[in-house]
């Protein structure tokens with residue numbers, strides 16, 4: 001275990017020099033203000049890389065004032081206020097206390113944070129970046145007085161001290177260290193994906209104690225796809241059907257920058273990642289993430305042949321939809337956007353033919369998006385013009401199962417059928433969460 005906090009205390013003392021207002025001192029003051037401003041700016045960028053706003057800014061709420069409910073296996077919790085307000089926010093945090101909250105999941109008063117705050121990933125953030133983030137949250141964010149809300153978790157599950165043992169078992173302390181033999185882009189990508197980007201918090205399957213079953217590429221489950229909160233976060237390894245094996249480096253960069261490419265569109269919980277985080281990344285950082293993801297070997301191997309487009313059989317059923325319940329629903333409700341050929345009008349309207357999400361074993365995301373539609377993807381301030389509408393009020397469980405089974409069989413997708421019971425279950429759980 002490495003002591004990552006070492007030296008932060010001294011760094012703090014150095015950061016608070018008293019400025020003497022002589023003409024020479026004024027120049028120093030200006031230079032210092034300039035330096036701080038640059039640090040605050042860098043912190044603002046890092047906060048985007050870390051997508052802090054996705055959780056800490058509630059819809060229509062003030063930036064970083066918290067309040068957003070999050071469901072955990074134990075019950076509902078509320079994200080906290082991390083504006084620099086001294087009473088209700090983190091204004092009283094020293095840099096060392098901030099670092100401990102971010103990387104070890106311990107609040108200023110010593111209580112353990114629930115791992116819904118992705119500190120197991122942020123543990124990899126290096127000291128320089130923590131410093132810049134701290135400068136941003138202290139000087140670049142407006143203080144908001146807003147009390148935190150108690151979690152709706154009942155005794156004894158609301159006791160936080162067992163989290164100490166959770167951390168002993170699962171928290172991998174120590175900032176990211178460059179892997180020898182890998183180039184700078186790969187290492188930067190690994191640092192961002194495993195650390196601030198916390199991609200694994202959604203994309204890596206969880207174990208029995210809700211821990212991510214791997215925190216880097218040394219574990220084969222890393223980023224192999226996982227169900228969280230009604231959305232299946234796709235396999236991001238080199239698997240060539242449900243994973244990113246058929247995506248070029250350019251496809252991947254386009255997706256992260258714009259939320260869509262010729263294979264798929266972002267929806268569900270990925271929407272806020274694109275809206276608040278990846279689209280703001282520099283070209284260099286997006287390229288680094290792509291380099292790293294493209295290096296991941298296919299989880300589960302690549303034994304099945306790669307998808308190849310073949311529209312013939314599907315076109316025949318769409319010509320005679322009366323014979324096929326799924327084709328009937330598709331022609332009436334889906335075809336004008338997703339096309340007879342299943343290719344949609346990418347990247348504006350998502351293709352369904354060969355789409356990795358459609359080919360994934362777990363159909364939860366497909367059911368969820370068909371029931372509930374999806375939040376708006378907003379690129380450069382412009383919301384997507386034809387977002388996927390929700391059909392919960394229009395189609396019953398059987399019809400949704402039929403149309404998705406049709407889509408999963410169509411255009412040579414060859415993915416397993418969807419059952420009405422699966423749809424009913426997600427209908428219930430997603431409606432309850434609203």
Ligand code: HEC
Pocket residue numbers: 046047050051052053054055056070077078079080081082089090098101102107108112113114116117118133
């Ligand atoms: C996936 C959601 C999520 C993201 C992303 C996230 N947080 Fe949090 N954060 C939480 C939750 C939930 C809590 C409160 C946990 C609790 O009460 O046990 C929290 C608590 C905190 C706290 C402790 C404050 C307190 O008094 O409770 C700090 C500091 C913090 N987050 C900073 C950050 C920063 C900085 C980022 C971005 C780099 C970030 N968080 C991103 C969910 C998130």
Ligand code: HEC
Pocket residue numbers: 192193197198199200201202203231232233234235236242243244252255264265266267268269270271273278289356357365
């Ligand atoms: C809050 C949960 C969450 C986080 C965090 C998250 N993702 Fe996702 N991601 C999803 C979900 C759900 C999907 C499936 C829906 C879709 O395709 O947009 C997805 C899909 C994707 C896809 C498209 C895959 C495909 O086959 O269509 C890519 C690429 C991706 N994520 C990359 C990333 C990267 C890189 C990060 C970290 C910077 C990240 N994601 C963080 C939830 C998340």
Ligand code: HEC
Pocket residue numbers: 263264265266267329330333334335336337338348349350351352355357358366369370374377384386387388389391403404407
């Ligand atoms: C108004 C146009 C429109 C209609 C009608 C429509 N969709 Fe969509 N659909 C979209 C768009 C756009 C997306 C991409 C996500 C987004 O930006 O909202 C999408 C995404 C999807 C996805 C996720 C694939 C991905 O990678 O994004 C599935 C599955 C899907 N639609 C199925 C259906 C089904 C089934 C129907 C009919 C019941 C249907 N859609 C009707 C526009 C439409």
